[in-house]
Amino acid sequence: MSETEIQQLVEMGATHAQARAALKQYKDVMQAAERFFEGKFDHIKDDDVEMSSRASPVSDKVPRPATPSDDEDMNSAEEQEEEDDDDAGDYVDYDSDYEEMHGISGAGNVNVDPYSGIFFSKDRREEVIEIDEIPETILIDEANETIPLVTQGQWMKGCPEGGEQSFLFSLYSQLNSPTAPCPHDCGAAIPRSKGDFFALHPNFSTYIDRLRSRVTKICPRCHSKVCLACGEPVSIDHEKHATTRDDPLFHCSNLQGVILGVGLIMLDQLYSQQALEADLADSSIRTTKRRKTDGINPTDGDDEDVMYYGHGKKAKSSSGIGYDGDATEDNTGQLKALANQRSKDEKISKLLNSIRVFLPNLNREGGGRTSDYLVHPTALAHLRRRFNHICSSLLRNDSLADMSDRSILYFELLEWLETISNHEALASMMAMPIMVVASVKSVVAKNNQARERTIVYEGSSGPRELLEGIAIQAQAALKGLEGNKVAESLPEELTEEQKRMTVDTKEKAEEETAAVISDENMKLLRFCRRILATVLAIDRSLRDTKGDAFVERLHASLPNISSSASVPQYRIDAGASQEAIERAYNEWATRVRFEYCDLTVSTAGGEEDGDVAPHYKFFYDNEARMLANSDIPKRSLAIAKELAILTTNLPVTWGSSIFLRVDETRVDVIKALITGPEGTPYHNGCFLFDIFLGPSYNQSPPSVKYMTTNGGKYRFNPNLYADGKVCLSLLGTWQGPGWVPGKSTLLQVLISIQSMILCDEPFLNEPAWATSSGTPQSQAYSANVRRMVVKTAMLGNLKNPPEPFADIIQTHFRLKANSICAQLDDWLSVDDGKATQADGGAYSSIKSDSSGSSNGFAKDIEEFKKLLKKLQN
Numbered sequence: 001m002s003e004t005e006i007q008q009l010v011e012m013g014a015t016h017a018q019a020r021a022a023l024k025q026y027k028d029v030m031q032a033a034e035r036f037f038e039g040k041f042d043h044i045k046d047d048d049v050e051m052s053s054r055a056s057p058v059s060d061k062v063p064r065p066a067t068p069s070d071d072e073d074m075n076s077a078e079e080q081e082e083e084d085d086d087d088a089g090d091y092v093d094y095d096s097d098y099e100e101m102h103g104i105s106g107a108g109n110v111n112v113d114p115y116s117g118i119f120f121s122k123d124r125r126e127e128v129i130e131i132d133e134i135p136e137t138i139l140i141d142e143a144n145e146t147i148p149l150v151t152q153g154q155w156m157k158g159c160p161e162g163g164e165q166s167f168l169f170s171l172y173s174q175l176n177s178p179t180a181p182c183p184h185d186c187g188a189a190i191p192r193s194k195g196d197f198f199a200l201h202p203n204f205s206t207y208i209d210r211l212r213s214r215v216t217k218i219c220p221r222c223h224s225k226v227c228l229a230c231g232e233p234v235s236i237d238h239e240k241h242a243t244t245r246d247d248p249l250f251h252c253s254n255l256q257g258v259i260l261g262v263g264l265i266m267l268d269q270l271y272s273q274q275a276l277e278a279d280l281a282d283s284s285i286r287t288t289k290r291r292k293t294d295g296i297n298p299t300d301g302d303d304e305d306v307m308y309y310g311h312g313k314k315a316k317s318s319s320g321i322g323y324d325g326d327a328t329e330d331n332t333g334q335l336k337a338l339a340n341q342r343s344k345d346e347k348i349s350k351l352l353n354s355i356r357v358f359l360p361n362l363n364r365e366g367g368g369r370t371s372d373y374l375v376h377p378t379a380l381a382h383l384r385r386r387f388n389h390i391c392s393s394l395l396r397n398d399s400l401a402d403m404s405d406r407s408i409l410y411f412e413l414l415e416w417l418e419t420i421s422n423h424e425a426l427a428s429m430m431a432m433p434i435m436v437v438a439s440v441k442s443v444v445a446k447n448n449q450a451r452e453r454t455i456v457y458e459g460s461s462g463p464r465e466l467l468e469g470i471a472i473q474a475q476a477a478l479k480g481l482e483g484n485k486v487a488e489s490l491p492e493e494l495t496e497e498q499k500r501m502t503v504d505t506k507e508k509a510e511e512e513t514a515a516v517i518s519d520e521n522m523k524l525l526r527f528c529r530r531i532l533a534t535v536l537a538i539d540r541s542l543r544d545t546k547g548d549a550f551v552e553r554l555h556a557s558l559p560n561i562s563s564s565a566s567v568p569q570y571r572i573d574a575g576a577s578q579e580a581i582e583r584a585y586n587e588w589a590t591r592v593r594f595e596y597c598d599l600t601v602s603t604a605g606g607e608e609d610g611d612v613a614p615h616y617k618f619f620y621d622n623e624a625r626m627l628a629n630s631d632i633p634k635r636s637l638a639i640a641k642e643l644a645i646l647t648t649n650l651p652v653t654w655g656s657s658i659f660l661r662v663d664e665t666r667v668d669v670i671k672a673l674i675t676g677p678e679g680t681p682y683h684n685g686c687f688l689f690d691i692f693l694g695p696s697y698n699q700s701p702p703s704v705k706y707m708t709t710n711g712g713k714y715r716f717n718p719n720l721y722a723d724g725k726v727c728l729s730l731l732g733t734w735q736g737p738g739w740v741p742g743k744s745t746l747l748q749v750l751i752s753i754q755s756m757i758l759c760d761e762p763f764l765n766e767p768a769w770a771t772s773s774g775t776p777q778s779q780a781y782s783a784n785v786r787r788m789v790v791k792t793a794m795l796g797n798l799k800n801p802p803e804p805f806a807d808i809i810q811t812h813f814r815l816k817a818n819s820i821c822a823q824l825d826d827w828l829s830v831d832d833g834k835a836t837q838a839d840g841g842a843y844s845s846i847k848s849d850s851s852g853s854s855n856g857f858a859k860d861i862e863e864f865k866k867l868l869k870k871l872q873n
Contacts, residue, residue, distance in 0.1 A: 017044050133152070192228040216228070256371040265386065480636060524641070571814075585654055681786045688708050688802055704731055714792055763775075787836045790827070824861045
């Protein structure tokens with residue numbers, strides 16, 4: 001016996017003396033553990049010192065799942081197996097490691113949250129050496145087929161946790177042993193094959209069928225029935241608690257460990273293969289497009305890689321901002337791609353469903369099995385290594401519409417997450433960071449038989465955090481699907497009969513709505529409801545298995561959409577580094593980039609008639625009021641998809657950010673604020689836009705009005721008129737590739753304004769001047785823009801912050817005060833001293849905004865700096 005094996009048993013709850021006695025009689029750790037849980041070594045006691053070294057008190061604090069009491073003979077064994085649930089998942093190791101690392105101790109304090117900090121340590125980095133070996137093969141006689149076996153390197157791959165590695169190695173070594181001794185001490189050695197446990201069959205069902213037919217053997221000497229996975233007898237009494245009494249695959253935790261391991265390896269291989277095929281197809285399409293466009297004039301409108309800067313300046317498309325063409329499209333390839341994707345999703349979903357049967361599940365139909373209670377320590381390792389890889393990839397999808405279209409796969413993924421959160425031995429995984437590959441360095445071994453790889457893993461968002469991002473999208477989509485509904489106002493107190501009538505009325509209304517709602521709307525509606533139901537189910541399970549403190553701590557770390565008022569004040573210490581300042585700014589901007597708020601205007605004296613549509617603090621007030629209480633299904637679906645994207649995908653960076661405010665009852669009434677990009681004459685200015693999603697949205701573009709015009713005086717750009725017109729082909733306000741129904745999005749419009757209108761050399765946005773880069777005229781135009789930006793987009797907005805962006809504007813300037821002061825000093829040093837021209841100084845009717853020898857730029861900067869200083873106090 002080794003110290004490592006003794007320690008493993010101690011971590012499962014045994015004393016040192018019990019561990020030694022168990023390992024002396026049973027050479028294998030798992031067999032020794034099972035006998036210990038049956039109480040075989042309870043009579044062995046340690047001295048006081050050894051008693052204090054038993055498992056962490058965490059295991060005493062964590063609630064345990066109930067054990068069925070169908071049969072008196074099974075109760076004691078199952079109770080012992082139940083006690084293993086905490087330690088079998090290796091949670092004591094994780095907690096203890098974290099406490100040792102951070103100097104935390106729960107001793108003597110029963111109120112300490114044992115999971116404190118587990119899911120915050122995304123900064124973890126682990127370096128692991130992995131080995132890619134040449135796989136062995138096995139000939140399957142009945143199929144006359146040679147198939148590969150799982151190598152040790154493959155079995156251990158992707159595991160950066162030391163405790164998990166030892167358990168993985170132990171199980172792999174045990175099942176590689178060519179014989180299993182008869183548990184009745186008759187002296188017989190029962191042969192077993194590595195190929196029975198570790199063969200990578202073409203499909204999972206074949207693997208399961210073959211394993212089921214071979215895992216139970218009859219001892220040739222004493223004729224007892226033995227499980228080859230654990231080497232223990234298979235009794236009729238044990239089987240009678242089975243859901244399917246003739247299925248031996250739930251007999252022991254060893255079977256659970258190997259089935260999950262091999263199944264998830266197959267899943268990983270299938271998913272990686274599909275991803276590779278998609279990349280190759282993508283590459284092929286891009287190559288074909290380049291060949292097709294060779295020799296074609298970009299002005300023909302057929303080159304999908306060409307994008308227009310407003311009036312007509314052409315430039316290569318940036319990622320995510322493409323306009324697409326306005327020609328009739330051939331959708332054949334798209335439909336074929338969708339069918340291909342559906343086929344792939346069905347394969348993944350079917351495999352996930354087959355593997356999920358073997359997840360530890362106390363709510364299994366017919367009652368839990370032995371392996372559901374005695375969870376193998378490698379179960380968590382398998383899930384965190386391979387399932388999390390796929391889970392992370394799927395949950396990072398930023399398109400709710402795409403997820404809804406692929407619901408067959410996502411529904412199965414949600415089933416997995418619910419099952420995992422339902423079991424105490426696995427539930428902590430929902431909050432633990434997912435370890436992802438940060439870098440890989442390969443070295444070929446000298447014998448050319450294996451390849452060593454040094455893998456650096458680092459922490460990223462855990463499953464529950466990723467799911468929260470999708471839940472936010474789902475809530476936004478539901479709000480869009482509801483249309484322009486007036487908030488219901490009910491009496492504070494209702495009688496029971498009134499409550500029943502209200503519920504009945506709502507249910508009847510929902511049924512009537514469901515009867516007329518389009519299939520596509522209903523599909524997205526059901527998908528959103530399922531996501532939110534899964535989130536609630538997971539949180540309920542986590543409360544049951546891990547406690548309220550665990551869930552509250554988890555919720556505090558999740559992304560959310562809340563009002564700016566609820567976000568704590570972000571302040572910067574005087575000696576903070578630039579990196580710390582930028583990190584604080586990005587964290588703040590991410591939290592407040594999208595919000596719902598009240599954009600209505602209170603009328604004088606109030607309007608008591610509930611049928612009168614409210615007014616809005618909004619350029620398109622009349623248009624919005626005309627659509628009050630309208631129900632346009634296609635428009636509602638388009639808005640739902642739009643909101644889902646916007647909630648989590650608005651770009652926020654230190655250099656430039658986009659903030660959105662949506663009316664809480666009219667999701668078609670939107671206000672946007674864009675901060676000027678770094679390196680442009682618009683840098684750090686705040687530019688406001690009113691946006692209305694009209695009756696034909698998304699068949700036609702949104703209506704967009706620019707509002708930062710100094711009362712209709714300033715033209716900041718050839719594409720931004722003093723009257724608020726935004727000149728952009730995507731909006732249909734200029735020639736060129738325009739809005740593509742069903743494809744173009746509001747996010748495209750916003751990013752196009754941010755990157756192509758608020759650009760580094762705005763003079764070139766006028767077609768007649770498109771070739772004048774770097775000329776004195778262009779430089780003078782930019783200098784004039786900088787003066788207008790300081791006067792209106794900075795000073796004016798800080799003195800009189802427009803609603804509802806007062807908090808955003810003030811915090812933006814406060815957090816960036818030092819940087820902005822340095823920026824303004826630089827702008828002042830390069831200013832040409834000319835008077836500010838309201839129309840940009842490049843058109844026929846030039847109007848000056850200042851008189852005398854001074855252009856007022858230095859005065860504006862001085863006043864703005866004083867306001868910045870007040871903000872910082």
